[in-house]
Amino acid sequence: MSDQKRLFLVDAYALIFRGYYAFIKNPRINSKGEDTSAIMGFMNSLLDVIKRERPDHLAVCFDKGGSVDRVEMFEAYKANRDETPEGIRTAIPHICNILEAMHIPIMVKEGYEADDVIGTLSRQAEKEGYKTFMVTPDKDFAQLVTDNIFMYRPVFGGGYETWGIPEVQKKFEVETPMQVVDFLGMMGDSSDNIPGLPGVGEKTAKKFIKQFGSMEGLLANTDQLKGKMKEKIEANRELGLLSKELARIMLDVPVEFNAKDFELDHPDVEKVKQIFQDLEFRRLTDNFLKTFAPQDVSDSSPSTSSTTEKPKPTSTPKEKKSAGAGQFSLFGGADSDTTETSSEYTRNTSETTSHFYQSVASGMATKLFVKNLMNQTSVCFDTETTSLNPLQAELVGIAFSWEAGKGFYVPFPEDKNEAQELIEVLRPFFENENIEKIGQNLKYDIKVLAKYNVEVKGKLFDTMLAHYLINPDMRHNMDVLAETYLNYTPISITELIGKKGKNQLSMREVPLEKQTEYAVEDADITLQLKEHFEKELGEANTQKLFDEIEVPLLRVLADMELEGINLDKDFLSSLSEQLNNDIANLEKSIYEAAGEEFNIASPKQLGVILFEKMKLVDKPKKTKTGQYSTAEDVLSYLAKDHDIIQQILDYRGLSKLKSTYVDALPLQVEESTGRVHTDYMQTVAATGRLSSNNPNLQNIPIRTERGRQVRKAFVPRNEEYTLLAADYSQIELRIIAALSEEETMIEAFKNGEDIHASTASRVFNVPIAEVTREQRSNAKTVNFGIIYGVSAFGLSNQTDLSRSESKELIETYYATYPKLKAYMGKQVDFARDNGYVQTVLGRRRYLKDINSRNAVVRGAAERNAVNAPIQGSAADIIKIAMINIHQKLQEGAYKSKMLLQVHDELVFDIYKPELEDMKILIKTEMESAYKLKVPLDVDLDIGDNWLEAH
DNA sequence: AATTGCGCATA
DNA sequence: GTATGCGCAATTG
Known part of the structure; x- marks a missing residue:
């Protein structure tokens, strides 16, 4: 281990934002009404780094006045960033005061971003023989990595990962970290508003880097490119070079690395204590005192492991990880579960491992x-x-x-x-x-x-x-x-x-x-x-889920897949002919109206016909790729004014139906069995659901009359059998009612009420008998929306309600079901504290973005926090039912078989003499699969095909 | 021959 | 607003 000096350069704003948003749903407000979330968050991170790493040299770097150079180059630079939140602006002076009292140098330079300051300092330090760790989550810093300069990235859930050259090479597929600039320049970065080259995304950028090495290399060799790509790149040379410059972190900021100033000194403890007291920080004060206690810190610090490594942490990772061996944490006190130790290693293969x-x-x-x-x-x-x-x-x-x-x-x-x-x-x-x-x-x-x-x-x-x-x-x-x-x-x-x-x-x-x-x-x-x-499954719930749900289910699925389902090919081929006819007719009248023949299925060609040739609209909406949007909602809007539009929509619908289902399904019939055998994927859906493919039998049409016909093609094994479909009624709504303990809703379910009508009656304050169709429909939309984490915007898009009416409806809804609202909030809080949410059986979904500083990203994580336990619990419950039913079918040596699962529905091939037994068995097993505070209700239907059985 | 974006089917 | 899979067009290899 080297005893090289170690310098830590902290990207202040990055950590402040992280800290601030960590508390966003329940901000720290002190008695003076100050929002101290950002200060608290930042200080926690800073102390964490000090405690873990015991740097000998440390500085905190800030932006000031934005990057003059970059804005000069490109006006839009970072233009679409949200304005700095109030709670962060007010935090800055406090943070500066604290840093001062801690004797930690603050580095800022008017007109430069923290990136540039950190970049410059790290290079200077390198010349003086330091190892530098840039404390930031921002990937852009990868360009600065060298043998002596590392990224030290906080990862979600606590802990850090160190990126050295090998990590950067791997992550970005570059030979040298410097090429990260070229990479970012090519593909652009929407959050920084770096435009990038048009048509170049991550894949193409990586390819170009491998082929040409750099932006300049690419631009000098465009003769090796072809077609559209060549044109686009040649036309955007300037943009490419500009993008690269925007992505480049500057290394010539007029700042100076002075080792002496950066030494981690003893803080002015009294002064810091005083500031913390003024801000009303209690726990942070303790934390601070522990961190700077003169004795060996690794024993007193709560986050450290109990191993008795020397308290002084080691330096750059050097060890070779041996296959299978436990990882040795290179940072002495660090939590070895979350600290990724990197890396100058080559991966083992069968050639390097004895076997x-x-x-x-x-x-x-x-x-x-x-x-x-x-x-x-x-x-x-x-x-x-x-x-x-x-x-x-x-x-x-x-x-x-x-x-x-x-x-x-x-x-x-x-x-x-x-x-x-x-x-x-x-x-x-x-x-x-x-x-x-x-x-x-x-x-x-x-x-x-x-x-x-x-x-x-x-x-x-x-x-x-x-x-x-x-x-x-x-x-x-x-x-x-x-x-x-x-x-x-x-x-x-x-x-x-x-x-x-x-x-x-x-x-x-x-x-x-x-x-x-x-x-x-x-x-x-x-x-x-x-x-x-085996060790990692240790968590009680996870082990149980594994042993009692997923593993037993695997056998059940294997049986269902081997069984397959009978398909009436003749029926489908006659359906195909009908569709062909209708499509041909539509095609004819569309060509007539357009005055020429073209590929209706091509959005590009269609857009040109509709909006350039026919000029149906004054200013057509465009997609982000610059084409005319011919999306469903855009066209539906125009449909009533133009016959051709309705015809195009019909054409699309029918072609989709024909190609995706009517013509595709017969091709999936297995020759040896004459049946269709889907493959259930047990490990793809993050919520715990199954997915189905080759073919996907979980998305067979049902909503439209025309589409629904496809279900007629799914038929029983032979005349001695009939199909039975059993589906859970409103299972997700029942789950959210039960988990939130919202009595009003629970009662409605217990009384067997029509839940949407019941909701409508309450939110619109009318007797249940007088609920109009429209009211019920709107209530239904909100009921579903709740499960997904509705917004007024989303609701108004789905209903005839205006944005403000939607907002009001949602508010009334929450007032009607207050515990539901509270439950949703609790899920989000839980996620924020624990980094995951879980289902009734303890199936976890980790939400790394729950504390993101990007409001859009964070919002999505929050909706996941609400939805995942609901969707996932429903998945858990039907899995239990499947296992139990399968077992009963085997024990009873029944001829009837379970064939399909469609999230809340099971489809069976029922041997007719067993029908009555099966009805009872299936309904009972499904309804008693898991006990909730709300009864589960299962509807059964029987028929000679899947449509009838519904 | 393979990748990407779009559009659309289900719960 | 959640979770998926698939077919087509367009573009390249």
């Missing part, structure tokens, strides 16, 4: 292997197949691992009979109740094995599901997990079988040796991930 992977080829060896396998208590396995579609997949091999770094691969013969013989040898393992099976996305393996008539029994541990509960917002690919948690890069599948498309190999064509390396590595890594996640 023992072996294939088990001969019959004799296989028998010995299975004998060994059966002695294990917990084994990770992974199937390799010829297809991602489990119904078409043939086994190519199965990898097993039960010890990190070791594993075996059993290759499968191509001959079906021989393969079946081999699986019989392995059957005892899979069907053993006492051996735990570990895997990544086990639903897939279970489905593949089911096709070989093998059932996977015993306890399961799915690393993908585990990670979904631990961190629902991340992706859960094994490759990503391995890199994140094990610092290990597995062999990529493309390395083995090539890019998707023409020359892609089947796994079968890969040499055995490579199959073994790849497959066993997967099993090995998954096993190691399991060990990691």
Whole structure:
């Protein structure tokens, strides 16, 4: 560890904003009526940094008067930023006073931004042999990073991450941090109003950086570009260069780094105490005194871990992280869970890690292997197949691992009979109740094995599901997990079988040796991930969710997917013909009205016809890409004045219907079963819902008469069966009523009232019998809106009400249901304090933006805080119902099957003789899945197709 | 052949 | 206002 001096440069406004918004919903106001939120927030961060890092040198940098140079270059620079809030402006003088009393130097330079001051100072310090840490969340600073200059970014939930050169290289895909300027210049930055190059976003910018290295490189080589992109860039040379200059942090601010002045000195304790007292800070005073107590701080500081590392924190991260090993926190006292220790490392791969992977080829060896396998208590396995579609997949091999770094691969013969013989040898393992099976996305393996008539029994541990509960917002690919948690890069599948498309190999064509390396590595890594996640699941609720909901559900979903649903192809093809007719007719009259033929489906061409040729409107609305907007709402508005518009809308509707459903669905019928098998994704929706794809059976039309017809194509297995649809009535509204304990609403549900009419009767103050259709409809819109976190603006867009009428309606609504309002506020407060919200079963959704200083971003997080527990609890409840129903169906050996889930609805193929039993079983299980203060109500419908069963 | 934005289907 | 997935056009590789 070096004993290089460490300088911390704090980006004051960034931390002040963060602090201020942390308290925005319940601001700190002292008895003098001063809003002290910003001061409190900032001081907490500052003390936190000092406590964690014990810098020897520290300064706080402010902006002053904005950047004269930048505004001179570009008038709009930062023009669309909100004005500084009152609470922040008044805080600044106080903060300066405190810093002064703490003997912490304040660096400002009129006409320069803090970025520039920090940039300049960090370079000067570097020359004098310092390591500099720029304390800021702002990504722009990445351009300043060098071997000796780091970003020290606060991350949500407390803690910091350090960005050195490797992090910047990775994050921005650049070779040197300096290229971040080119990158930002190319793609622009809307919050700073850096325009960027038109048509260049993140992807293209990264590509250009790799290809040309810089903005100048790009502009000098536009001859290598083609088409539209070439034109646009050549036409915007100046803009590009300007953008780059705007993005560049200046390094020549007339300030001077004087080591002596920046030394972290002892504060004038009395003076600071006095100021804090005037501001009425109690806890902060304690915190301050502890931070500057002369003794060893790491023992007294509450946030430090109990490990007895030396109190003096270490310097720049240097250690190599070893795969699988616990992370060693490089900043002595820092919280190791949230401090990301970086980084001069290369990631491990199978080439740099010792391992023992072996294939088990001969019959004799296989028998010995299975004998060994059966002695294990917990084994990770992974199937390799010829297809991602489990119904078409043939086994190519199965990898097993039960010890990190070791594993075996059993290759499968191509001959079906021989393969079946081999699986019989392995059957005892899979069907053993006492051996735990570990895997990544086990639903897939279970489905593949089911096709070989093998059932996977015993306890399961799915690393993908585990990670979904631990961190629902991340992706859960094994490759990503391995890199994140094990610092290990597995062999990529493309390395083995090539890019998707023409020359892609089947796994079968890969040499055995490579199959073994790849497959066993997967099993090995998954096993190691399991060990990691097992600990993280520790939280009582999460563990329970995993064991009692997600893992059992995986088997249920596998069965539903294997079952599929019967589709009436003939019906769809006749529907398709009808649609074709109608579309052709519309097409004809549209071309007539327009006077020419064009692609109606192309918004671009359509816009030109409508607004340039026909000039239907004086000043047409444009989209942000500069085209005429032909969006639904714009056109609907014009529809009553122009027949052609209505025809275009009809055309669009019918084409969409035809292409997305009527023509697409029959193509998804699985040849081997003659049925449609959707794939439920258990780990994509952040709220805990399932999603469905290939095909998506959760968005089959129902609202319009025409669209609804598609549902007729979903039919029972045969004449002996009927379809049954069971859906929860108003489940989300019942949940919010129950969780908020809003008695008025709870009573309405208990009495079985029409909840929207009931709401209307109360907010419009009329007897329930006299509620008009319009009143009920408006009440319904608000009821739904509440679940999403309504605004008056949103409501007036959805109803005929004006903005002020909407506002009034919302206020009356809250007055009618005061506890509902209180509940929403509580959720937001909880999120602010804890960084997450949770469902009835403790499923968490983390909301990193809940304290954002951007009002729009923060607002979205607040709506999430209200919506996620509602939507997520509903998802929890139906999952419980599915598991219980599935179990009952198995226990009773019923022929009836559960086929589909559509968020609040379950669809079954019912064997007619079982119908009465099923009605009772399904309704009972769904209504009793979870006990709330409001009864759950389920509607059942039966029919010869999905439309009738509704 | 793959990515992006738009528009639109569901709960 | 929440949560998704998919088809098409447009644009490039």
